Amino acid sequence: xxxxxxxxxxxxxxxxxxAIQFFSQKGWSPxxxxxxxxxxxxxxxxxxxxxxxxxxxxxxxxLIVIAQTGQVATRSQGAGIKSSAETEIHTAxxxxxxxxxxxxxxxxxxxxxxxxxxxxxxEIKFQDWEILKGLKGVETHLGxxxxxxxxxxxxxxxxxxxxxxxxxxxxxxxxxxGHGLYTWGTTVAEAKRHIETFEFLFELQRLGA
Amino acid sequence: xxxxxxxxxxxxxxxxxxAIQFFSQKGWSPxxxxxxxxxxxxxxxxxxxxxxxxxxxxxxxxLIVIAQTGQVATRSQGAGIKSSAETEIHTAxxxxxxxxxxxxxxxxxxxxxxxxxxxxxxEIKFQDWEILKGLKGVETHLGxxxxxxxxxxxxxxxxxxxxxxxxxxxxxxxxxxGHGLYTWGTTVAEAKRHIETFEFLFELQRLGA
Amino acid sequence: xxxxxxxxxxxxxxxxxxAIQFFSQKGWSPxxxxxxxxxxxxxxxxxxxxxxxxxxxxxxxxLIVIAQTGQVATRSQGAGIKSSAETEIHTAxxxxxxxxxxxxxxxxxxxxxxxxxxxxxxEIKFQDWEILKGLKGVETHLGxxxxxxxxxxxxxxxxxxxxxxxxxxxxxxxxxxGHGLYTWGTTVAEAKRHIETFEFLFELQRLGA
Amino acid sequence: xxxxxxxxxxxxxxxxxxAIQFFSQKGWSPxxxxxxxxxxxxxxxxxxxxxxxxxxxxxxxxLIVIAQTGQVATRSQGAGIKSSAETEIHTAxxxxxxxxxxxxxxxxxxxxxxxxxxxxxxEIKFQDWEILKGLKGVETHLGxxxxxxxxxxxxxxxxxxxxxxxxxxxxxxxxxxGHGLYTWGTTVAEAKRHIETFEFLFELQRLGA
Numbered sequence: 162x163x164x165x166x167x168x169x170x171x172x173x174x175x176x177x178x179x180a181i182q183f184f185s186q187k188g189w190s191p192x193x194x195x196x197x198x199x200x201x202x203x204x205x206x207x208x209x210x211x212x213x214x215x216x217x218x219x220x221x222x223x224l225i226v227i228a229q230t231g232q233v234a235t236r237s238q239g240a241g242i243k244s245s246a247e248t249e250i251h252t253a254x255x256x257x258x259x260x261x262x263x264x265x266x267x268x269x270x271x272x273x274x275x276x277x278x279x280x281x282x283x284e285i286k287f288q289d290w291e292i293l294k295g296l297k298g299v300e301t302h303l304g305x306x307x308x309x310x311x312x313x314x315x316x317x318x319x320x321x322x323x324x325x326x327x328x329x330x331x332x333x334x335x336x337x338x339g340h341g342l343y344t345w346g347t348t349v350a351e352a353k354r355h356i357e358t359f360e361f362l363f364e365l366q367r368l369g370a
Numbered sequence: 371x372x373x374x375x376x377x378x379x380x381x382x383x384x385x386x387x388x389a390i391q392f393f394s395q396k397g398w399s400p401x402x403x404x405x406x407x408x409x410x411x412x413x414x415x416x417x418x419x420x421x422x423x424x425x426x427x428x429x430x431x432x433l434i435v436i437a438q439t440g441q442v443a444t445r446s447q448g449a450g451i452k453s454s455a456e457t458e459i460h461t462a463x464x465x466x467x468x469x470x471x472x473x474x475x476x477x478x479x480x481x482x483x484x485x486x487x488x489x490x491x492x493e494i495k496f497q498d499w500e501i502l503k504g505l506k507g508v509e510t511h512l513g514x515x516x517x518x519x520x521x522x523x524x525x526x527x528x529x530x531x532x533x534x535x536x537x538x539x540x541x542x543x544x545x546x547x548g549h550g551l552y553t554w555g556t557t558v559a560e561a562k563r564h565i566e567t568f569e570f571l572f573e574l575q576r577l578g579a
Numbered sequence: 580x581x582x583x584x585x586x587x588x589x590x591x592x593x594x595x596x597x598a599i600q601f602f603s604q605k606g607w608s609p610x611x612x613x614x615x616x617x618x619x620x621x622x623x624x625x626x627x628x629x630x631x632x633x634x635x636x637x638x639x640x641x642l643i644v645i646a647q648t649g650q651v652a653t654r655s656q657g658a659g660i661k662s663s664a665e666t667e668i669h670t671a672x673x674x675x676x677x678x679x680x681x682x683x684x685x686x687x688x689x690x691x692x693x694x695x696x697x698x699x700x701x702e703i704k705f706q707d708w709e710i711l712k713g714l715k716g717v718e719t720h721l722g723x724x725x726x727x728x729x730x731x732x733x734x735x736x737x738x739x740x741x742x743x744x745x746x747x748x749x750x751x752x753x754x755x756x757g758h759g760l761y762t763w764g765t766t767v768a769e770a771k772r773h774i775e776t777f778e779f780l781f782e783l784q785r786l787g788a
Numbered sequence: 789x790x791x792x793x794x795x796x797x798x799x800x801x802x803x804x805x806x807a808i809q810f811f812s813q814k815g816w817s818p819x820x821x822x823x824x825x826x827x828x829x830x831x832x833x834x835x836x837x838x839x840x841x842x843x844x845x846x847x848x849x850x851l852i853v854i855a856q857t858g859q860v861a862t863r864s865q866g867a868g869i870k871s872s873a874e875t876e877i878h879t880a881x882x883x884x885x886x887x888x889x890x891x892x893x894x895x896x897x898x899x900x901x902x903x904x905x906x907x908x909x910x911e912i913k914f915q916d917w918e919i920l921k922g923l924k925g926v927e928t929h930l931g932x933x934x935x936x937x938x939x940x941x942x943x944x945x946x947x948x949x950x951x952x953x954x955x956x957x958x959x960x961x962x963x964x965x966g967h968g969l970y971t972w973g974t975t976v977a978e979a980k981r982h983i984e985t986f987e988f989l990f991e992l993q994r995l996g997a
Contacts, residue, residue, distance in 0.1 A: 183635060187606075188396075192504035192566040215559060217392060270573040273499065290691065291731060291758035295610035301733050302757055313500060315510050339511055340500035350633060357610040364688040367577075368785075397814075401922035401984040424977060426810060479991040482917065522918060524928050548929055549918035576995075601844060605815075708900065709940060709967035713819035719942050720966055768842060775819040782897040786994075 165226065165236050167202050174199065174208060174224055176349040177263065181210070181219050183353070184267050189360065190216035194268040195341070196245035198227075199349065200255055205229030209251060212243040227252075249317045253324065254345055261345040263352040268341035271363040276310055276336035283327065284309050285336070287362045295358030296333045297351060308359065309335045334359060374435065374445050376411050383408060383417060383433055385558040386472065390419070390428050392562070393476050398569065399425035403477040404550070405454035407436075408558065409464055414438030418460060421452040436461075458526045462533065463554055470554040472561040477550035480572035485519055485545035492536065493518050494545070496571045504567030505542045506560060517568065518544045543568060583644065583654050585620050592617065592626060592642055594767040595681065599628070599637050601771070602685050607778065608634035612686040613759070614663035616645075617767070618673055623647030627669060630661040645670075667735045671742065672763055679763040681770040686759035689781040694728055694754035701745065702727050703754070705780045713776030714751045715769060726777065727753040752777060792853065792863050794829050801826065801835060801851055803976040804890065808837070808846050810980070811894050816987065817843035821895040822968070823872035825854075826976065827882055832856030836878060839870040854879075876944045880951065881972055888972040890979040895968035898990040903937055903963035910954065911936050912963070914989045922985030923960045924978060935986065936962040961986060 166174060177199055184190050195216060198209040208224045225237035225244060231252060233244050245251075251264045279285045287293060288305040296306060309332050311323035320337060327335060333355055334344030342359055346352030375383060386408055393399050404425060407418040417433045434446035434453060440461060442453050454460075460473045488494045496502060497514040505515060518541050520532035529546060536544060542564055543553030551568055555561030584592060595617055602608050613634060616627040626642045643655035643662060649670060651662050663669075669682045697703045705711060706723040714724060727750050729741035738755060745753060751773055752762030760777055764770030793801060804826055811817050822843060825836040835851045852864035852871060858879060860871050872878075878891045906912045914920060915932040923933060936959050938950035947964060954962060960982055961971030969986055973979030 179636075191501065191570045192563045194501060194504065215562070218388075268501070270570060270577070273501070273570075274574055274577045277498065289695065289757050291755070292609065292612060292686070292691070295612065302731055303733075313511055315512075337500070339498050353633070354610045361609045361688060361691075365692055368688070368692045400919065400988045401981045403919060403922065424980070427806075477919070479988060479995070482919070482988075483992055483995045486916065522929055524930075546918070548916050597845075707904065707966050709964070710818065710821060710895070710900070713821065720940055721942075771842070772819045779818045779897060779900075783901055786897070786901045 166208075170199070170201050170208070173263075173349055174221060177208075177224070178219070178221050180265070180349055180353045180356075181216060184265075184356065185216040185219070187269075187360070189267040189269040189272075189356075191268060196247055196251070196266050198248075198251045198255075198264045199224075200262045201226070206234065207251070207255065209244050209248055212245050247317065250320060250324075250343065253321050254343070257328070258345060260347050262347050263349045264343065264345040265352045265356050266341060266343045267356055267360070269360055269363065271367055272336060272342045272360065273339060275363055275366055276338045276340065276342075280310050280312070280338040282310075285366060287366070290362065290365060292358055292361050292365075295354050295361075297346065297355070306333070306362075308332065308362075311335060311337055313338045313340045375417075379408070379410050379417070382472075382558055383430060386417075386433070387428070387430050389474070389558055389562045389565075390425060393474075393565065394425040394428070396478075396569070398476040398478040398481075398565075400477060405456055405460070405475050407457075407460045407464075407473045408433075409471045410435070415443065416460070416464065418453050418457055421454050456526065459529060459533075459552065462530050463552070466537070467554060469556050471556050472558045473552065473554040474561045474565050475550060475552045476565055476569070478569055478572065480576055481545060481551045481569065482548060484572055484575055485547045485549065485551075489519050489521070489547040491519075494575060496575070499571065499574060501567055501570050501574075504563050504570075506555065506564070515542070515571075517541065517571075520544060520546055522547045522549045584626075588617070588619050588626070591681075591767055592639060595626075595642070596637070596639050598683070598767055598771045598774075599634060602683075602774065603634040603637070605687075605778070607685040607687040607690075607774075609686060614665055614669070614684050616666075616669045616682045617642075618680045619644070624652065625669070625673065627662050627666055630663050665735065668738060668742075668761065671739050672761070675746070676763060678765050680765050681767045682761065682763040683770045683774050684759060684761045685774055685778070687778055687781065689785055690754060690760045690778065691757060693781055693784055694756045694758065694760075698728050698730070698756040700728075703784060705784070708780065708783060710776055710779050710783075713772050713779075715764065715773070724751070724780075726750065726780075729753060729755055731756045731758045793835075797826070797828050797835070800890075800976055801848060804835075804851070805846070805848050807892070807976055807980045807983075808843060811892075811983065812843040812846070814896075814987070816894040816896040816899075816983075818895060823874055823878070823893050825875075825878045825891045826851075827889045828853070833861065834878070834882065836871050836875055839872050874944065877947060877951075877970065880948050881970070884955070885972060887974050889974050890976045891970065891972040892979045892983050893968060893970045894983055894987070896987055896990065898994055899963060899969045899987065900966060902990055902993055903965045903967065903969075907937050907939070907965040909937075912993060914993070917989065917992060919985055919988050919992075922981050922988075924973065924982070933960070933989075935959065935989075938962060938964055940965045940967045 193213050196210045200207050211225045214223045226234035228234040254264050285308045291302045293299050309327040314320050344355040402422050405419045409416050420432050420434045423432045435443035437443040463473050494517045500511045502508050518536040523529050553564040611631050614628045618625050629643045632641045644652035646652040672682050703726045709720045711717050727745040732738050762773040820840050823837045825834050827834050838852045841850045853861035855861040881891050912935045918929045920926050936954040941947050971982040
C-alpha cells in the first residue's frame with residue numbers, strides 16, 4: 162500500500178496505525194470491531210481500515226484506498242479485501258465537514274453502555290471538566306458539550322439519516338446506540354485527542370455526580 | 371514440538387500462542403488456570419496446552435499432542451508432562467461440532483462472577499449490542515444470544531453430561547459456574563474473536579441496564 | 580535540549596521522561612493534558628513540558644527551559660513551542676517550597692472525579708492506610724493526611740490566590756476541581772512516589788468505607 | 789550480587805525478579821511498597837528486596853543477602869542499602885513454615901481495601917470458586933479457604949504476635965489491615981500462583997454475591 166501514497170500521506174498513515182495500536186492496547190477495539198480513515202491528498206480519495214481485521218494485529222497493509230467512486234480503488238483490490246461496512250459513515254462525515262482530515266470509530270465498553278443508557282435522551286451532556294478543552298475550539302471547562310446519540314441500524318442509510326437530524330450544533334462526534342463512538346479532527350493527532358477526551362468523559366459519566 | 375507438525379499446523383500453533391499471550395495480558399488466565407487446543411490435520415489428533423503452566427510464561431513447547439486415543443501422544447511424552455485435566459471437555463466439543471478447529475477456555479473475573487450469579491437461570495441472554503456480530507453467523511444486533519451455564523464438578527463426566535443437556539440451541543460457547551468460559555471457532559482467529567466478544571458482553575452485563 | 584544541560588540535569592530529565600511515560604501507561608495523562616517540571620542547577624531556571632504534546636509520544640526534546648524571567652529561554656525557543664499554560668503554578672510551587680526539585684501534575688479519572696465530589700469540603704482526608712507512608716515525612720499509617728482542593732479557573736492568578744489560602748498546613752499536593760492533581764518532591768523519584776501514593780488513595784476513597 | 793550465589797539460587801533470583809516485574813505491571817506494588825524474599829541454599833540465609841526501591845525500576849542488584857544473624861550480610865552491605873523494615877515478618881514465616889522457599893508481599897488496592905473492610909471479622913472466607921485450586925493442597929472448589937487478617941502496627945513485634953495467634957489453621961497467607969497481602973510457597977512459581985489466586989479472589993469478593 163505505502164508505495165502508492167505521497168510522502169505526507171505515508172507519514173499520516175503511520176500516525177494512524179500508531180493511534181489504532183494505542184486504542185487496541187486500551188481495549189477500545191474488541192474483536193474485529195471499529196474502523197478508521199484518513200482523507201488523502203488526492204481529491205476525493207481516502208484511506209480506510211479494511212473489514213474483519215483483529216485490531217491487535219493491524220498492519221499498515223490493512224489500510225486500503227477508497228476511490229472517488231466510494232469503492233475500493235483498483236490499486237488496493239485483492240482477494241478477501243473489503244472496506245468496512247461503515248465506509249458510508251466515514252464518507253458522509255468527510256462530505257459534511259470539509260475540515261475533517263481523519264475519522265475514528267472506537268467501540269469501548271463504556272461508550273457502548275452509555276450510548277444505550279442515554280439513547281432516549283438522544284444525547285449526553287458534559288460540563289465543568291477541564292478535559293473538555295481537549296475538544297477543538299473549546300477554551301473553557303465552563304461550557305456544556307453535547308454528544309448526540311443515533312439509533313443503530315443494519316442499513317447504513319438509516320444511520321446517515323439520523324446523523325443529519327442530529328447535527329444541528331456542529332458536534333465533535335456522536336454515539337451509535339449499542340455500537341460506539343465516532344469522532345474526527347483536522348489531523349490524526351486531533352482526532353485521537355477527541356477519542357481520548359470522550360473516553361475520559363465516559364469514565365467520569367459512569368462514576369456519576 | 372514444532373518439528374513434529376505440518377507447516378500449516380505450525381502456523382496455527384504460533385497463532386494460538388499469540389492468542390494465549392493476549393489473554394494473559396488481559397488478565398483472563400490467572401495463576402495456572404485456563405486451557406487451549408487446536409484440531410490437527412492428522413485425523414483424531416489435536417494440540418492442547420499442558421497442565422500447570424503459568425500462562426504469562428507460556429511457550430510453544432507447552433503445547434502437546436493428544437493422540438486419537440485421547441492420551442498424550444508418544445512424541446509429546448516427557449517427565450512432568452500432563453495434558454489439562456479438562457482435556458475431555460475439549461474432546462467432547464470437537465466431537466459434537468465437526469466445524470470446530472480451535473477450543474479456548476478463559477477464566478476472567480467477570481466470566482467467573484457472572485457464571486455464579488446466573489447459575490440458577492442456567493444461562494445469560496444478550497441483545498441489542500452491535501458486538502454480538504462478533505459471533506459466527508450473527509448478522510444483526512437485534513437478535514438474542516444465549517450463553518448456557520453448567521455446574522462445576524471435579525468429575526469431568528458430570529460436566530460433560532450437563533453440557534449435553536444444555537446444548538439444544540447450538541451455542542457459541544458456555545460458562546462453567548465459578549470456573550469460566552469455553553468457546554470455539556473454525557479457526558484460531560474466530561475462536562479468539564468469540565472470547566473477546568463474550569468478555570465485552572460480560573462487562574456490559576456487569577454495568578447493567 | 581539535552582546538550583544545553585549539565586550532566587546531573589540531563590540525568591534528572593531522563594528520569595522525568597520515564598516518569599511521564601509511566602503515568603501515560605497508567606492512563607493518568609489523557610489527550611494532551613498534564614504537565615511536569617524540574618528545578619535546574621542554574622539558579623532560577625527550570626525545565627518544563629511544552630504545551631500540546633500527546634503524552635504517549637512525549638520525548639526528551641519536549642522538555643523546554645524556562646529562564647529566570649518566567650519566559651521560555653532563548654535556547655529553547657522555536658516555531659510552535661509554548662510552555663504549558665500552567666507554568667505559573669509550577670513557578671509558584673518552587674517559590675513557596677524551596678526544597679521542591681520536581682513538580683508533577685497528573686489528570687486521572689479518579690483524581691478528577693473526586694476533586695469535584697469533595698470540592699465543597701475544600702479537601703479530602705485520608706487515614707489508616709499504610710500507603711500514607713509513601714508521603715515524605717509521614718512515619719505512620721495512623722495520622723491524617725489532608726489533600727486541599729482549589730477551584731478551577733481559566734485565569735491562573737485566581738488559582739494561585741486559592742492555593743495561597745489553602746496552604747496553611749504544608750500539604751504534599753493539592754487538587755484543582757475537575758482538573759487533577761499537583762504534587763512535588765525533592766527529587767523526581769520522591770515526586771513520582773507522591774503521585775502513586777495519591778492515586779492509590781483515590782482508588783481506596785472511591786471504594787469507600 | 790549474582791556472582792555470590794550458587795547457580796540454582798541465581799536462577800531463582802531471576803525468576804523472583806520476573807515475578808516482581810509482573811506484580812508491578814499489575815499495579816500491585818505502588819510507590820516503594822511491597823517486599824519479596826527467597827530462602828537460599830546456604831542454611832539460614834535468604835535474599836530480600838532492599839528498602840525504598842521503586843518496583844517499576846527494580847533490578848537484580850536490588851536483592852540483598854540476609855545472613856543467619858538476621859542482618860544484611862557483609863557481601864551485600866553498601867551505602868544506603870537497607871533491607872525492608874518488614875524483614876522480620878519474612879524471617880518469622882520461614883521459621884514457622886519449613887517448606888516455604890519464597891515469601892511475597894503485595895499491596896494492591898483491593899487487598900488493602902478488603903483488609904480494612906473485614907478487619908473486625910479477623911478473616912475473609914472464600915468458597916465455590918474453581919480458582920481456589922490455585923492454592924497448594926486445595927483439590928476442589930467446594931471447600932472453604934480462610935484468609936486471616938492481622939492489625940497493622942509500626943512495631944513489627946506486634947504484627948508477629950498477631951500472626952502467631954492467627955495461624956491455627958495453616959493458612960496460605962494473611963492480610964495486614966490497610967497494608968496488603970503476605971503469601972508464600974515452596975517455589976517462586978507456587979508463591980506467585982498464590983498471589984494471583986488471592987488477587988483474583990479479592991476481585992470476586994469486591995463484586996459480591
